[in-house]
Amino acid sequence: MTGIATAALDQLRERLGDAVVTDVDVMAAYAHDEADLVEHGQPGCVVHARSTEDVRHVVRVAGQYGIPVVPQGALTGLAGAANAVDGCIALSLRRMDRILEIDRINRIAVVQPGVINKAVSTAAGELGLRYPPDPGSWESSTIGGNVSTNAGGMCCVKYGVTSEYVLGLEVVLADGEVLRTGRRTAKGVAGYDLTKLFVGSEGTLGVITEITLALRPVSEGVLSLAAVFEDTVSAGAAVSAIVADGRTPSLLEIMDNTLIRAIEAYRPMDLPVDAAALLLAAVDDGSSAQLERIAQLCTAAGASEVHVASDPVEGEMLLAARRLAHPAMERLGKIIVDDIAVPRSALAELLDSTQRIGEKYQVRVAMVGHAGDGNMHPNLIVDRDDPDSHRRCMLAFDAIMQLGLDLGGTCTGEHGVGTLKKGWLATEIGPIGLRTHRAIKAALDPAGILNPGKVFEIPG
Ligand SMILES: Cc1cc2nc3c(=O)[nH]c(=O)nc-3n(C[C@H](O)[C@H](O)[C@H](O)COP(=O)(O)OP(=O)(O)OC[C@H]3O[C@@H](n4cnc5c(N)ncnc54)[C@H](O)[C@@H]3O)c2cc1C
Structure with a gap:
């Protein structure tokens, strides 16, 4: 069964009009995320919510008719978490894409769930602030999706995952009521930590309609290096050595030979295609002494070559290579x-x-x-x-x-x-x-x- 009862569709349209879509070709685009080999069904309709009240309406109608609701962000997920089940309402939050507030003194941003990660980073950056979580999909994934999957990224080694930046939420519950969790303050321990309960809940406990995020000051200056290894195990040993030595890199990423070659074939970047593994490291406190120490540790662990980026532009290119991993693999x-x-x-x-x-x-x-x-x-x-x-x-x-x-x-x-x-x-x-x-x-x-x-x- 993939259709939705006409009475339910009529009720959805009463409030949402054209935002309720039943065109088969359009709906196919909302059937699954990026994990396209994972099982999925076909939605009975797609709804584009524009407000918390829209979401409440959808959830109430769904409850009345027993229709599954699958919340969706940008569908960049890699685990089939946003995949449709047959006959569901695919509830897209992408059009709830406003940054409602950035408060410089309290270092917070209040955003709707459909805001793209990069948009928050850019807006915060204009005020000398930073939103650290940086999944590889940061130019396309939504904050609602990031919160619901508790997304990580390359900065996690120093800054941790999304949950560390979610201070409070507005959530539409399954009965259509609106729950507000958390705080805007730097500290706060009142009651159960309901905010964390919803972070990473993958749309199974409620639909997130507003998010209060913690921001940080911008970093001091990024310095990067790439270390070439003849075997992957030595690269792994270098990572352990760097951490054991008390270093705090802001990025520590690895790619193996298959991946290096795939990226080079996808977009030639002069990567060392014969290397068994490439370790990318960066520090963002401007400390060349710290980067130098990381270079020494890589050499001691067996790196055949360590290349320190001469300037931030070159460092950014190394990062760009790493970000091409997914499209390069797909080829x-x-x-x-x-x-x-x-x-x-x-x-x-x-x-x-x-x-x-x-x-x-x-x-x-x-x-x-x-x-x-x-x-x-x-x-x-x-x-x-x-x-x-x-x-x-x-x-x-x-x-x-x-x-x-x-x-x-x-x-x-x-x-x-x-x-x-x-x-x-x-x-x-x-x-x-x-x-x-x-x-x-x-x-x-x-x-x-x-x-x-x-x-x-x-x-x-
Ligand atoms: C090229 C590429 C690189 C990636 N790199 C990383 C990475 O470095 N780190 C990482 O963690 N992930 C990464 N991912 C995976 C993916 O981008 C993340 O999981 C991201 O957080 C998903 O966001 P989305 O907006 O696409 O959400 P979707 O895929 O649409 O949804 C993800 C989950 O969140 C739920 N959801 C979405 N919005 C809401 C809402 N408002 N309320 C309740 N539930 C909701 C959905 O039901 C689903 O369970 C990458 C993906 C790609 C394609």
């Missing part, structure tokens, strides 16, 4: 992106064992990741010409997940659970963790209309 085939995070001390073992898993299942694995966080994205490349390739990739995907958990890690460092990893979430948190998740869901969304089938299954 190699369909990809399934893993997102395990392990303790940093286990990074070298993770890199080594992942390579062996790729060999075992005869799958091309391209490694890229936030090495400084121990958060890696093994990209499993599905060979378009090999009908068995997808099956083998999924076996490799599961083996990497198990490896991550065995090393004391987690099944997702930043992309979220979505549809792709819900089995692994259950393994990771165990039956009591799962029961607690279900109890929270039942308390906030007893009829289960909000983004059903994501994060975990509800029995019966």
Whole structure:
């Protein structure tokens, strides 16, 4: 069943008019996020909300008719978390895209959920402030999506993930009531931390309609380097050495040979195509002594070459290369992106064992990741010409997940659970963790209309 009852559509249109879309071709564009190999259904309609009242109307109508609601930002997710279920209302928040306030003294921004990450960064930058979370998709993903997935990015090694910057929320609950959580103050510990409960909840507990974000002062000046390694394990050892030495890089990223070659083929940038791994590091406190020390540690760990960027423009180019990872990979085939995070001390073992898993299942694995966080994205490349390739990739995907958990890690460092990893979430948190998740869901969304089938299954 993919259609929506006419009476429900009529009720939606009473308030929302043309913002309710049932054109089949348009709806197809709202069926899934970037994880296009993950299962998805077809929406019964798409609704473009422009206000909190619009969202309340949608949720109330959905509740009355028992229609699932799938909140959607920019659909850049990599776990199928925003994928449609058959007959759902795909509730797009992209048109709620206003920056409502930037307060320089209190260092906060208040934004609607459809604001693009880059727009917040740019607006804050004009006032000498900064919004640190910087997912690779920062030019296209929404703050609502970033909050709902608790997105990370390259700066996390120093600045942490999105949740550290979310001070308060306005949320439309499953019954259509509006909950305000959190604060605008620098400190505040009143009651349960409901704000954090909604951060990373992937649209399953409520629809976020306003976000109060903490901002930081702009950084002092960014200095960068690239270290070339003949094997990935040495690159992993360099990361451990940098952290153990008490350094605080603002970026510490790794790319393996498959990825370096893919980027160079996608856009020639003079990358070292024979390197087994490239480690990118940056400091943003303007300290050349700190960068120099990181360079020494890379050399001591086995780097064959360390290239210090001569100026910020060159440093920005290194970063730009890293940001091309996803489009460059997509040219190699369909990809399934893993997102395990392990303790940093286990990074070298993770890199080594992942390579062996790729060999075992005869799958091309391209490694890229936030090495400084121990958060890696093994990209499993599905060979378009090999009908068995997808099956083998999924076996490799599961083996990497198990490896991550065995090393004391987690099944997702930043992309979220979505549809792709819900089995692994259950393994990771165990039956009591799962029961607690279900109890929270039942308390906030007893009829289960909000983004059903994501994060975990509800029995019966
Ligand atoms: C090239 C590329 C690079 C990427 N790099 C990173 C990275 O470095 N770090 C990282 O963490 N991720 C990264 N991602 C993944 C993705 O961009 C993030 O998960 C992002 O936060 C999703 O935002 P979105 O607006 O696209 O949300 P969507 O994909 O549309 O939705 C994501 C989830 O949020 C929910 N949601 C969206 N808006 C709301 C709302 N207002 N209220 C309630 N629920 C809502 C959806 O239901 C879904 O569960 C990358 C993706 C790509 C394509």
